[in-house]
Amino acid sequence: MKPKLTLIGAGPGDPELITLKAVKALQKADVVLYDALANSVLLEYCSPHCEIIYVGKRGHTRSISQDSINFLIVEKAYEKGHVVRLKGGDPFIFGRGNEEINFARERGIETAFVPGISSIQALGAADIPLTSRGFSDGFWVITGHKADGSLSKDLELAAQSTATVIILMGMSRLPRIAELFAKAGRGSTPAAIVQNASTVHQKVGKGLAKNLPQIAQSNNLSNPALIVIGDVVNALRSDKFTQLKSAEIYS
Ligand code: SAH
Secondary structure: OOOEEEEEEOEOOOOOOOOHHHHHHHHHOOEEEEOOOOOHHHHHHOOOOOEEEEOOOOOOOOOOOHHHHHHHHHHHHHHHOEEEEEEOEOOOOOOOHHHHHHHHHHOOOEEEEEOOOOOOHHHHHHOOOOOEOOOEOOEEEEEOOOOOOOOOHHHHHHHOOOOEEEEEOOHHHHHHHHHHHHHOOOOOOEEEEEEOOOOOOOEEEEEEHHHHHHHHHHOOOOOOEEEEEOHHHHOOOOOOOOOOOHHHOOO
16 A cells, blocks of 8 residues: 545535546545535545545634644555545645645655646636736735735735736735725725635625725625735626526536
8 A cells, every 4th residue: 555645626616616637536535634615515526435534624613733634644644545635726826735745745655736726716707807908917816814914015016016916815804905905006996805706605796995895894795705906807798698607507
């Protein structure tokens, strides 16, 4: 038996937005460790002998620490063989996937990586393209939640550019983000908050960057949600046409 770790992306939430390669990894897993943002419906691909371990947050309890997850991966790989780590979106986009891979490699475990569709790509399912000729030459993807509690300096730089700005893990920082854009003279830039992008529970609120807290409040939006600031928010016409949620397309 050879210990092995495969880190796979679960996609943004709609269980059909996972890759074939990730499904095959789940089918071959001896152990799966998954967290809150990965849709648990995906665990149905696991074989009956597979051990399934939840390592995310439950209710208001703290999630299990990154150190404990790293140790668990190694322990299970030596005990049972093929460990699959299932993470929401893409594991290398704010997923700490690199930490898990390095920890396993340092302990002699072979690793593989299967990219996932990130929640940022699911913004299209909310009618928001990330780039648009004439509107936005590119996009920044920034965390709203640094380990020390401060706002990233990159957010200040991003606020000065005309590119699309996408903020993950930023829902508890809405007033500060709104203020930062207002200070940069970009308070009137279109903005949106998208909760549960790609799923049947998707909710969207739109307005202006300076009003981000009000957008969340009036549309009752909470985590998991993405904040998008940029003209792309209004790039698609919505007068006569309705955007189907991706989870509804084939159902
Ligand atoms: N690796 C993930 C991101 C993990 S960080 C990815 O590639 O998508 C966690 C943050 O991702 C959440 O706080 C939220 O901002 C965002 N997120 C993840 N799934 C989401 C979804 N379905 N809808 C909106 N935001 C989501």
